[in-house]
Amino acid sequence: MTTQFPKGFAWGTATASFQIEGATKQDGRGESIWDRFAATPGKIITGETGDPACESYHRYPQDIALMREMNLNAYRFSIAWPRIVPDGDGTINEKGLAYYDRLVDSLLEAKMTPFATLYHWDLPQKLQDKGGWANRASIDAFVRYVDTITSRLGDRVNHWMTLNEPWCVSILSNLLGEHAPGLHDQKIALQVAHNILVAHGAAVRAIRKSSPDAEVGIVLNFEPAYPATDTEADRIATRLAHAKYNEWFAGPVMGRGYPQDAWKDYGKDVPEMLPGDLETMAASIDFLGVNFYSRMVCHDPSGGMGTKILNQRNENNVSARGWEIYPQALYDLLTWLHKEYNIPKFYVSENGMACNDKIAADGQVHDPERIQYVKQHLEMVLRAIDAGVNVQGYMCWSLMDNFEWAFGTSSRFGLAYLDFQNQKRFLKDSGKWFGRVAQANTLVD
Numbered sequence: 001m002t003t004q005f006p007k008g009f010a011w012g013t014a015t016a017s018f019q020i021e022g023a024t025k026q027d028g029r030g031e032s033i034w035d036r037f038a039a040t041p042g043k044i045i046t047g048e049t050g051d052p053a054c055e056s057y058h059r060y061p062q063d064i065a066l067m068r069e070m071n072l073n074a075y076r077f078s079i080a081w082p083r084i085v086p087d088g089d090g091t092i093n094e095k096g097l098a099y100y101d102r103l104v105d106s107l108l109e110a111k112m113t114p115f116a117t118l119y120h121w122d123l124p125q126k127l128q129d130k131g132g133w134a135n136r137a138s139i140d141a142f143v144r145y146v147d148t149i150t151s152r153l154g155d156r157v158n159h160w161m162t163l164n165e166p167w168c169v170s171i172l173s174n175l176l177g178e179h180a181p182g183l184h185d186q187k188i189a190l191q192v193a194h195n196i197l198v199a200h201g202a203a204v205r206a207i208r209k210s211s212p213d214a215e216v217g218i219v220l221n222f223e224p225a226y227p228a229t230d231t232e233a234d235r236i237a238t239r240l241a242h243a244k245y246n247e248w249f250a251g252p253v254m255g256r257g258y259p260q261d262a263w264k265d266y267g268k269d270v271p272e273m274l275p276g277d278l279e280t281m282a283a284s285i286d287f288l289g290v291n292f293y294s295r296m297v298c299h300d301p302s303g304g305m306g307t308k309i310l311n312q313r314n315e316n317n318v319s320a321r322g323w324e325i326y327p328q329a330l331y332d333l334l335t336w337l338h339k340e341y342n343i344p345k346f347y348v349s350e351n352g353m354a355c356n357d358k359i360a361a362d363g364q365v366h367d368p369e370r371i372q373y374v375k376q377h378l379e380m381v382l383r384a385i386d387a388g389v390n391v392q393g394y395m396c397w398s399l400m401d402n403f404e405w406a407f408g409t410s411s412r413f414g415l416a417y418l419d420f421q422n423q424k425r426f427l428k429d430s431g432k433w434f435g436r437v438a439q440a441n442t443l444v445d
């Protein structure tokens, strides 16, 4: 069994603009749907907003210092659309562009490869006012924004990720209402899912023009589905959950279109399509970013056609967020994607664990559970590589504790601890360990 990761393997961490930058009203940044959502009472359990978050808009040199301490050679961050185009469409904000210039230049100076995500959820509020992603005008606005930022940074950034987690952008945000804009409408959610995948494909084409040598991909979140029992009802429930959660997004991107059984199950709520959409969504990509945290276990108590899907997790083996720890699913996922879609290259673009971290008497944060989690998942990456899957990088979520969406700063995922009272950041035990792994390019104790 392989013990070394491939030569040149990208060792990094991942963050997102709204979760770390703060400075939401500075230097001409426009309002995003997350500013509006977080300011709405009851939406964020801690009552916090995106200010100050980690103040990375000003403290990014400290962030880079942490990454250097961990010997990392890659950094996945996201660009805030409302910093670049405050109204979503129209005037470009030079100060916003200048911020990402500084960030990228500093990363390159520190010998780190920038992986830039173009959309990690901070849609300009002005676009939401006109229907958001459910309005196809947002597709064109996105392409113009993408063209602006990739033309500006394309001489230095060679890895672009169009969208982060379309399932969250659509279902979690527009059907389940847990994320901005907080809607509860399946028809809208499925139209959003469709339009953003069209926007992804259109953006890929735009980037091919502005940066012909760059690698372009998309980041999808997956939850492999397993039946709770070996009954036919549970198998059907599992199949449908897999189709709705995983294939609904991977299928169109990989040129397979939508899974037919899920399409049928959604009935009249299926999205409207224009001729050419399926071709656009299937624009050829260089890599797939895989975000993986947990699995689904599906059970249909009605014994019927699997429309009722319950998640039966093993409650004894969960993270501080209640997500079951099941590393085997990462191996199953990577090998399935490899076989099913023949994907040329993968990055694990997010994987990590929320823990109830506390500063110990010695002033350090001891987080053996997180070390174990990351280690077990890296073992699965090695197994997948052994099985012929071309995985070229692993980006741990996250560099540091940050504004974890609806959970505010109460849910800590960082390899570095952040003291939100004074913004001090320092490596947890897991960060120190991850740094040794990155340096050795193999798993260490």
Ligand code: FCB
Binding pocket: 016, 019, 164, 165, 168, 221, 291, 350, 397, 404, 405, 413
């Ligand atoms: C993912 C998001 C990321 C972070 C982690 C914990 O779904 O992409 O921003 O919230 O979960």
